[in-house]
Amino acid sequence: xxxxxxxxxxxxxxxxxxxxxxxxxxxxxxxxxxxxxxxxxxxxxxxxxxxxxxxxxxxxxxxxxxxxxxxxxxxxxxxxxxxxxxxxxxxxxxxxxxxxxxxxxxxxxxxxxxxxxxxxxxxxxxxxxxxxxxxxxxxxxxxxxxxxxxxxxxxxxxxxxxxxxxxxxxxxxxxxxxxxxxxxxxxxxxxxxxxxxxxxxxxxxxxxxxxxxxxxxxxxxxxxxxxxxxxxxxxxxxxxxxxxxxxxxxxxxxxxxxxxxxxxxxxxxxxxxxxxxxxxxxxxxxxxxxxxxxxxxxxxxxxxxxx
Amino acid sequence: xxxxxxxxxxxxxxxxxxxxxxxxxxxxxxxxxxxxxxxxxxxxxxxxxxxxxxxxxxxxxxxxxxxxxxxxxxxxxxxxxxxxxxxxxxxxxxxxxxxxxxxxxxxxxxxxxxxxxxxxxxxxxxxxxxxxxxxxxxxxxxxxxxxxxxxxxxxxxxxxxxxxxxxxxxxxxxxxxxxxxxxxxxxxxxxxxxxxxxxxxxxxxxxxxxxxxxxxxxxxxxxxxxxxxxxxxxxxxxxxxxxxxxxxxxxxxxxxxxxxxxxxxxxxxxxxxxxxxxxxxxxxxxxxxxxxxxxxxxxxxxxxxxxxxxxxxxxxxxxxxxxx
Amino acid sequence: xxxxxxxxxxxxxxxxxxxxxxxxxxxxxxxxxxxxxxxxxxxxxxxxxxxxxxxxxxxxxxxxxxxxxxxxxxxxxxxxxxxxxxxxxxxxxxxxxxxxxxxxxxxxxxxxxxxxxxxxxxxxxxxxxxxxxxxxxxxxxxxxxxxxxxxxxxxxxxxxxxxxxxxxxxxxxxxxxxxxxxxxxxxxxxxxxxxxxxxxxxxxxxxxxxxxxxxxxxxxxxxxxxxxxxxxxxxxxxxxxxxxxxxxxxxxxxxxxxxxxxxxxxxxxxxxxxxxxxxxxxxxxxxxxxxxxxxxxxxxxxxxxxxxxxxxxxxxxxxxxxxxxxxxxxxxxxxxxxxxxxxxxxxxxxxx
Numbered sequence: 001x002x003x004x005x006x007x008x009x010x011x012x013x014x015x016x017x018x019x020x021x022x023x024x025x026x027x028x029x030x031x032x033x034x035x036x037x038x039x040x041x042x043x044x045x046x047x048x049x050x051x052x053x054x055x056x057x058x059x060x061x062x063x064x065x066x067x068x069x070x071x072x073x074x075x076x077x078x079x080x081x082x083x084x085x086x087x088x089x090x091x092x093x094x095x096x097x098x099x100x101x102x103x104x105x106x107x108x109x110x111x112x113x114x115x116x117x118x119x120x121x122x123x124x125x126x127x128x129x130x131x132x133x134x135x136x137x138x139x140x141x142x143x144x145x146x147x148x149x150x151x152x153x154x155x156x157x158x159x160x161x162x163x164x165x166x167x168x169x170x171x172x173x174x175x176x177x178x179x180x181x182x183x184x185x186x187x188x189x190x191x192x193x194x195x196x197x198x199x200x201x202x203x204x205x206x207x208x209x210x211x212x213x214x215x216x217x218x219x220x221x222x223x224x225x226x227x228x229x230x231x232x233x234x235x236x237x238x239x240x241x242x243x244x245x246x247x248x249x250x251x252x253x254x255x256x257x258x259x260x261x262x263x264x265x266x267x268x269x270x271x272x273x274x275x276x277x278x279x280x281x282x283x284x285x286x287x288x289x290x291x292x293x294x295x296x297x298x299x300x301x302x303x304x305x306x307x
Numbered sequence: 308x309x310x311x312x313x314x315x316x317x318x319x320x321x322x323x324x325x326x327x328x329x330x331x332x333x334x335x336x337x338x339x340x341x342x343x344x345x346x347x348x349x350x351x352x353x354x355x356x357x358x359x360x361x362x363x364x365x366x367x368x369x370x371x372x373x374x375x376x377x378x379x380x381x382x383x384x385x386x387x388x389x390x391x392x393x394x395x396x397x398x399x400x401x402x403x404x405x406x407x408x409x410x411x412x413x414x415x416x417x418x419x420x421x422x423x424x425x426x427x428x429x430x431x432x433x434x435x436x437x438x439x440x441x442x443x444x445x446x447x448x449x450x451x452x453x454x455x456x457x458x459x460x461x462x463x464x465x466x467x468x469x470x471x472x473x474x475x476x477x478x479x480x481x482x483x484x485x486x487x488x489x490x491x492x493x494x495x496x497x498x499x500x501x502x503x504x505x506x507x508x509x510x511x512x513x514x515x516x517x518x519x520x521x522x523x524x525x526x527x528x529x530x531x532x533x534x535x536x537x538x539x540x541x542x543x544x545x546x547x548x549x550x551x552x553x554x555x556x557x558x559x560x561x562x563x564x565x566x567x568x569x570x571x572x573x574x575x576x577x578x579x580x581x582x583x584x585x586x587x588x589x590x591x592x593x594x595x596x597x598x599x600x601x602x603x604x605x606x607x608x609x610x611x612x613x614x615x616x617x618x619x620x621x622x623x624x625x626x627x628x629x630x631x
Numbered sequence: 632x633x634x635x636x637x638x639x640x641x642x643x644x645x646x647x648x649x650x651x652x653x654x655x656x657x658x659x660x661x662x663x664x665x666x667x668x669x670x671x672x673x674x675x676x677x678x679x680x681x682x683x684x685x686x687x688x689x690x691x692x693x694x695x696x697x698x699x700x701x702x703x704x705x706x707x708x709x710x711x712x713x714x715x716x717x718x719x720x721x722x723x724x725x726x727x728x729x730x731x732x733x734x735x736x737x738x739x740x741x742x743x744x745x746x747x748x749x750x751x752x753x754x755x756x757x758x759x760x761x762x763x764x765x766x767x768x769x770x771x772x773x774x775x776x777x778x779x780x781x782x783x784x785x786x787x788x789x790x791x792x793x794x795x796x797x798x799x800x801x802x803x804x805x806x807x808x809x810x811x812x813x814x815x816x817x818x819x820x821x822x823x824x825x826x827x828x829x830x831x832x833x834x835x836x837x838x839x840x841x842x843x844x845x846x847x848x849x850x851x852x853x854x855x856x857x858x859x860x861x862x863x864x865x866x867x868x869x870x871x872x873x874x875x876x877x878x879x880x881x882x883x884x885x886x887x888x889x890x891x892x893x894x895x896x897x898x899x900x901x902x903x904x905x906x907x908x909x910x911x912x913x914x915x916x917x918x919x920x921x922x923x924x925x926x927x928x929x930x931x932x933x934x935x936x937x938x939x940x941x942x943x944x945x946x947x948x949x950x951x952x953x954x955x956x957x958x959x960x961x962x963x964x965x966x967x968x969x970x971x972x973x974x975x976x977x978x979x980x981x982x983x
Contacts, residue, residue: 134322137611142566142603149588149596154337157589236449240570243451244585259452263574266459267470275459278452286447293443525732531688532727533747533798534720547737 016298023294026287033284037093044086049252056081060270076272078258079265087258088277092284094254098168099235103227105173106234110180111223115215117181118188129185132178144175144237148246161249168247172234183226187219221299228292232285239281255281311619319612324375326604330597331374334384335367338593383601384594388587393598397580402482403473404568404579410486410499412561415510418503423514424549427522428541439515442508450567454501454574461497469494471576498575505567506560513556518549551618558614562607633704635838636662636685636806641698643677643684645909652909654680654693656862662855664805665836667829669849669870671885672859673906678842681859682808684708685840686719703805721751723806724799726828729815730791734783740794741779747801766797770827789820796828806838813848825852846885850874858882861907861917868942878944880922916947924948 242256262273462470474494485491569581767775
């Protein structure tokens, strides 16, 4: 453990991280946002899920610095009189939960299928990769919209809203597994014929053990790089689905459904219901993307080719 | 080459079969074809009779084959809400979406090509750095948020442009076109800009990456060593080589644009296929939903197949140059 | 009268993220009109960089940090962009290593020949096409009229190198820099192309800088020779003198490593160790860790070129012992460390 820490401290990853101000700032913002989201019940001024704390008389109050604003609600209130700050923090929490959950699911499905396809090869590989190709030829957002549409019709709107969180995780998970499967398969095929896998087989280790113990650690870099981008994508997908009314219901709003619920009211001038959750969403996705860009630059050895 | 084309078309057919199977399963499991035909106020006995008549009690495979046969004849079932064949409904909505996609593609080409090429040629220029930084921000803003911001600024606050609908359209042989009236064009501005905004960073990065890779090749170095003028090296030698892979990806990205039209059309109440699709979901209009799935599937498969075949045809020259 | 080409104390550095690398270090030589010189060394010795430095085309982080390149008396590295452009491909042509990569795949051979002429001459497209046709005949391309309208992928490797040579010759340059012009070709075609290049240079009185790792080729084609090691010239002079009687230990090693000179059946000679990478050039004489004659002074002081028997050699031992080298018997195994000289920031560990 201590050795790992030592190695990390002297690693190139940490070195270039400390040289890159954008990466450091993004990381700081990301950590702040995640902590705020996780600690939502502790840090938010009100509980937006608690009907007793909501007064409809407070609806559509502008941010505190405007004339009609109230000190009690820093960023104003939404149509139902919920405090924007609290609703956004809870929304952020949902976005993080669904984003990370979906990416975990994608990774699990993708790694499993990728390992099997790469290691077994032959017909199984051909079939699985053809499936991945078919799905990849459609944009993931389209796939996600289709699956959620089907689920909504199948479950009925009421039941769908109840189960929205796990359903969204499944939907977004199912819509992007091929990205992982392909990468893992490529690495497995690359590693499969290397000496150490041969050696492991010769000394009689069983195949599954070889795969998990030896190949998986070698693919960790690519999985890491993909995952950052995928979390950003998943958060965006969730927001898009919720905005279309195929995601989180207004009673339990994510950032996407907040933007949707506020959209109708910008025509009457209540811009803050849409704009603030929008800004939060953009900041959240942006810092993940910036970190992803940085990580790809650092971990991609191709860049050293030119030197 | 012929074998390649046959194989590629075979693949396309396979993909279509998978899509039709998915579509049929949805229809069969979730939808209610009886309701599609006669509505909900029918006695159970009549329903049962109709089920038998419509062949809904036949084995799954028989029904699936019938579904595919009908689909090939252009019959994708009846829309419960519109009381019309689903395909007809979709076709009537198609011009709106296609015009939106067309104008967006035009904006994309006109804007991304010069910017992409410039940022590749002058990577250290402040404009290039700014563009690259901005493109990360660009991909982080969801398309619906861009749309909302545009509406808030240009429609609500400034009152310059209309915020929803297609405006005045002209009927040309059944094609409702908004491209020929000033009002129609005005209505197109905000939706197409917001749709373009989400694709633009991708395109600029793609063109830049391709162009930069080409600029590193031996034949470009040789062109410099020949003492050619740099405009010729950039805009003929490098650009011509950049174009081919860019066109390929462009084809695929146009497909992706269809997915984003669902979002854009929702924000702008744009009466196209995407808007229709969401309405179908809300109304549980299963037949229409499945028809949309099949139609979009066909569009995708056809575009992808064409792009692959075209690329395959032009490929020898590219492969020889030592690129993947 | 000026020399055709005079390279004076040329130094090229590469500015990298973690500091600067010296790719070539004080290289100098002269070339007269119609004269042919070989620039020999292992890959990474700085031969190609020298070639590109002459026409001021070092790729990006690299730049000429010291020295001059005089061509017909003009300092090339001080010319304006436009003046330099008009010399490239016009007065000085370059031939690249791999003909598969040198020609632009989407332009016809005719276009690629004609454009070179049009970039430097005020002539019509037709006149340019006629010259191009002549040059294609000169490099013995069959049915050249038809070939002009074809794309590079319709030609074989050897044919393409002929076209590249035709492009190089299309403006009747005074100097051709050929960077490993036959390395990427089949062995059977290599001799053919070399022969062609030699004939054309002789016929047109064109100067030639032949960059290669192949001493055998150099001894057949060139009159002069410069041997490079780790960014510096270690020995230069007349080709036959050096090939028959190499003075520098490295040149000796190179010549003894040539197959064909030793008796059949015996093992090929090897120089122990590898050439240091630019990130880890040892102090003193860069060759000392591999040198069988290494003495104390070699480890601390870099040697300079000094005249020895009608050629110039950069070696302390040759200079002091007047050409009679006695092995000291100590070949230490010097380990290049992974640190870069400039900043001390480890580089090779990043490669991952």
